[in-house]
Amino acid sequence: MRSLLVLLAVLLAPLSPVLAAQVLRISAIPDQNPERLNRLYGLVAAELSDQLGVQVRYVPVIDYTAAVTGFRRGDLDLVWFGGLTGVQARLQTPGAVVLAQRDVDARFRSVFIANRQALKDLKPFTSIAELSQLKNKRFSFGSESSTSGRLMPQFFLAKAGVEPKDFSGGQPGFSGSHDATIALVQSGAYEAGALNEQVWESRLKEGKVDTSKVVLLWRTPTYPDYHWVAQGNLNKRFGAGFTSKLQQALLELSPDQPRQAQVLELFGAKKFIKAPVDQYASIESVGRQLGKIR
Amino acid sequence: MTPAGQMLIPALVLLPLLWLLPGAVHGGGLALLLQFWLAALQPSLDPHLLLTALRGIGVTLAIALWSWFLSLLLGFAGGLLSSVAVSQRLWRCTWPALLIRRLLAFPRSLHELLWGLILLQLMGLQTGVAVLAIALPYGALVARVMADQLDALPLQPIEALSTAGAPAWAALFTAFLPPLWPQVLSYGGYRLECALRSATLLGVFGLGGIGADLRLSLQSLQFHEVWTSLWCLAVVMLLLEGTVRWLQRRWHQPLGSVGQRGLELLLLALLLVLLLIPSAQLMELRWQELFSGWHWPASLPLWDGAGWIQPWLPLIGTTLLLTLLSALLALAITPWVLLLLCPWRGCRPLLQLLGLLARLLPPPLTALLLLFVLKPGLLPAVLALGLHNAGILGRLLLEGLDAQDQRASEALRLAGAGPRRSLLVAGFNTVARSYLSFGAYRADVILRESVVVGLVGAGGLGVLLLESLSSFAWIEVVPVLVVYAALTLIGESAADAYRSRLLSGPLPLEGLNQAVRS
Incomplete structure (x- = not known):
């Protein structure tokens, strides 16, 4: 019996190497295709690491809730949150600070899209009241905790008198990400969906949307969305003034420098x-x- | 009704399912579903992707191995402590055992995914969370099985030893361990297969390993990439299942020389223990971090009367309906397909391949695929859970049929009976009781699993739970967990009652029998 305990102790002991030098762990809500996120945040990590002289590591997370939990727990230091997840994270994490947003985030929009084939009778519209046409259609949001893919679309739908239970099947789908919403609506698996305007525009520009199959129905009014949120203890861990240096690095990203432009x-x-x-x-x-x- | 008839009767479940089907089909994503299956033939062979897949599988295997190891440790200790027979020897009273048995019912009552999501809140984003999430409920389950087995052993040997003056512990080990070995071996192997499936599933929810890759590439419709991971996982799962089966068979028959089995066992145990170290490094398991700084946000209240006000009746009703339909479906599929196709030579290999795929895909991912052609609701959830468990039950059935005495079916065939009749009379009749008994056990598992298909809007407690979790509404999460736990405990005793009625006679079949005793 004792030898078994000794064996266990030997087994478990080497599994806890001393923590490596301070690493700034950055992350983001997984709102787009993972390979795109890996590329983007790999670049961000390299850029911040060069500018700040600390090790920076990108920690991918699989869903929005995990990003909030990881931040609250202190497993993540700097996270690119959506509007809703950012508020959730800050409410749960005393001392957390908002560092920056994109120029587009103060006046962000969602778009409602539809499959042409499935919705022959639906035409793009400008009045919010016409959202009621989506009743009894197969409809997909993005992630459950997405601001532009769920929260605000659901809010505007409610204004037009459409509740989640009014969709076909008695509930909306949750595709998981904005890219997935486009793909599912384009394929016809869902007749309509709502997503982030910026992702929609950029996929249109990249030619990744088949406009013969998907059509834009309506753009929502504006609301504030994504933002960078950092832990409140970074100065303590990385030295005085670190948080403002970090903020400066983000604010000074400029299109004149190749990597920053990317x-x-x-x-x-x-x-x-x-x-x-x-x-x-x-x-x-x-x-x-x-x-x-x- | 003949035993074979009882095996075929669950197919009645197809009637309500077929009745639901017309209202649920939309077929909008039929092309997508076809693409998915075609991609099976051309998985992406991109070296970078392959490397990622292999690493993911490595982590999943590491999680499975560690959680299995810990659950066996927990299970052995818990089993000894909660066995009435042992308690009587050691303390001359039974209440400690009965108390521990009650306490162990709680970790068992929650699905490993729920443990994972709860521990994630306490311990943060670490792979160790997945290990503990599986080890806790599995450990409690192993403990129960161990205790049941211990209490079923004859008491004469230990009494003889005690009378002869042997100390209590020594007497226990000498009298109880040897007769337990065969069960422990089959059950232990089966638990490792379960641990691999659970580790894959936990990955789907972001707790580490290949599951995450599967879900992300499926969600972004990168089917070629999905199949890269799936085929790699299939190879690993087949190898594991094959090895476990081979070892079980080998150790169940008397081996050449005395002590050879013990030696081989020792070698295997040593190998597994040695494997634990690299696997801990692979998944960056750090116990110190895991248990340091547990953290519950003060701002999130756990308890509030308002959280208890929920439409419990429909929630529980839907959960039970989902469980019942899925369990019947899982039971019905394999026997019927076997019966209908058995004159055809390719029937077995086809069933084996389909069964492997069904076991391979975690139910929430199957459900996502089904949403390409079905509306969200009860049906895709039932199909996803039913198919996955049919894969597990089907394999046991096929193995049971292979392991039984072939002379009866030979005789029938020589007497001119067709393949169907001989399968029914000689095959199904003998394996029916153990098959149904294992089915009852799976139904109990399905009840716990019903939470994982909450994703597809099946309704029931699972949906409420996932929504409350993503809103960080712990005042709602706690009541749902309590109700869920109560429900699974009732379900467990119902399944037990059914099984003990079914198994009251002697069991005719060796192969299936061992796995079924679990």
């Missing part, structure tokens, strides 16, 4: 700007209204 292009932005915290009050109130923030 980062900005993958983000679909011209530059990053400071993000006033109070603009997310509207997201928080919608989140509470729809039960995604308690």
